Amino acid sequence: MDVTRRGFLKLTGLSVVALATGVGIDPAAAQAQGYALKIEGCQKIPSICHFCSGGCGMLLYVKEGKLIYLEGDPDHPTNEGTLCPKGASLRAVAYSPQRVVRPRRRAPGAKDWEDITWEDALNRVARKVKEVRDATWLANEEIPAAKTGRSTSYAVNRAEGIAFLGSAEVDNEESYLISKFCRVLGVPYNEHQARI
């Protein structure tokens, strides 16, 4: 295209006028483009919902270490991007002011809880486990035979005073570790809410 100096100036002038007066720009359309996503610039972290044993996939949108939003993972075979109300509201659990985020202890007979360190908490639990296990250990059990009524002593090696309670919020891997831990301690009482 052959553009003369005068023609160029004319065109420029016209475009400036058009822009300044908004000719050719639909204000409604311009407004529509103005919506920014609140998850923009977020890191997308795939995760698993722990609310039940269904194990739905979740996408966590995290910005500067804070969870901005979470929704179902569209690529997850269990839920294909959807979430139930409990899963969808997990962000409220994460930032609930009532959430306990450090170990606490209520001394026997005391009214109030006190914050303790993780080391203290683990030591206390370990000490109690050892104490109870030693006190209630059953190495052999006398079991009478049904026909003769004569008792025979069998080696059972059970920790009678300890029980484990799982929950629906325990995932596969945790369940494995818990049952393994039960075997190690000699605890036969490993229960789960789904069986009750």
Place this chain on the structure above:
Amino acid sequence: MARKMIFVDTSKCTGCKACTVACKEWNDLPAEKTHLIESYQTMRDFTPKTWTYVTFIEQYHNKTMDFFMRKAQCFHCGDPACLKACTSNAISKSADGLVVINPDKCIGCGYCAENCPFGVPKVDVVRKKAYKCTGCVDRVENGLTPACVQTCQPGALQYGERETLMAKAKERLNEVRKRYPGAQLYGEHEMGGTTYVYLLLDAPEVYHLPQHPSVPVSLTLWKDVIRPVGSVAVGGAAAAVVVGVLGNWFRGGYRREGGPPDGGEHHSPAGKAGKGGKE
């Protein structure tokens, strides 16, 4: 951009209320204390902080119970009464068909809430703003589906192009009618065709919805008749003033050296104009 549609297939709804939660999560709305109202329904109405909830209606036929569950939110009408009623141009309609209140422009006058045939917008008296479902316009404009549609597990909510989805909805209606003969689509033509279109399992009255929702007559009268006529009257009055002043000026009514101006001639056009303006 073609108009979009959200198809609410109430025959598939399980009443899990995930849509309510997802809405609150996306729009950062706080939880509210709920009460059991009827059946499993926990919200009586919309609030400035709850833009969608599920209504539960128990219908008994021959000692068997049917659960009629419906996700309630703004219908996003094709011909929205709220947009017409808005006094501050705060309500706009996107090309997708979503009706959105701009909180920066809203003054909380409550005209939208008064005129909505479904009673959707609710005014927050503290913030002095009206709030309602935005149709997740921010998500939709950025190529995502609304948060409620995204989270719906039984697939009762679907989002898509209006034409294709409407055809699907009609197909589904034929299927559902075998079990629920009273089933019907709600929102195909109502209020100029709403963006949220429902497949209801019974008549709208069963769901406490108006059978023929419409823009209130008072609003139509006000905005389409009185306001235009009024502006013509005001314009006419202003024109009368100008004409009067010019006439006087030409005839020399304002010239000091030409003697005192004629009071009667000077005042009469202005007086007429004042009367015209009041009407």
